[in-house]
Amino acid sequence: MNALEGICREVIEKSEWVAIATAGADGPHVVATWGDYLRRLGIADPLRIPVGGMRKTEANLQRDARVELLFGSRQVQGTRGPGKGCAIRGRAEMRAEGTDFAAAKALFPWARAVLVVRVEHVEPQL
Numbered sequence: 699m700n701a702l703e704g705i706c707r708e709v710i711e712k713s714e715w716v717a718i719a720t721a722g723a724d725g726p727h728v729v730a731t732w733g734d735y736l737r738r739l740g741i742a743d744p745l746r747i748p749v750g751g752m753r754k755t756e757a758n759l760q761r762d763a764r765v766e767l768l769f770g771s772r773q774v775q776g777t778r779g780p781g782k783g784c785a786i787r788g789r790a791e792m793r794a795e796g797t798d799f800a801a802a803k804a805l806f807p808w809a810r811a812v813l814v815v816r817v818e819h820v821e822p823q824l
């Protein structure tokens with residue numbers, strides 16, 4: 699089974715928004731995207747996120763490509779009640795040209811780049 703199948707796929711399908719954490723020389727940095735933005739570009743490896751801002755995120759990724767995404771939804775049943783999460787670790791880069799950028803730009807004309815996340819580890823939470 700693909701890492702983005704099963705319970706984590708369900709969480710990704712239901713998440714309203716997604717946290718995106720990078721590591722900077724000055725410490726951790728967290729931004730977000732909307733779940734429907736990520737879904738419109740496909741729940742597949744690599745994940746793709748439209749970039750309008752994310753300047754600090756971009757600078758962080760240039761020195762350290764590691765990224766962690768965190769999804770969560772009350773609409774998915776967890777082990778102790780309604781609510782399940784999924785953490786995805788991987789490596790990411792910003793692209794302002796090529797097919798991934800073209801796909802993002804077609805759906806989000808405001809995008810200045812696309813964040814492409816190669817999935818390395820998927821971990822359910824709750």
Ligand SMILES: Cc1cc2nc3c(=O)[nH]c(=O)nc-3n(C[C@H](O)[C@H](O)[C@H](O)COP(=O)(O)O)c2cc1C
Pocket residue numbers: 715716728729730731732735747748749750751752753754755756
């Ligand atoms: C729920 C939510 C969704 C967001 N979606 C996006 C998005 O899709 N793309 C984007 O560039 N910024 C998005 N932002 C803004 C970023 O979190 C961030 O504040 C901004 O891009 C600046 O990033 P930086 O601190 O890395 O420079 C979103 C913020 C929130 C709270």
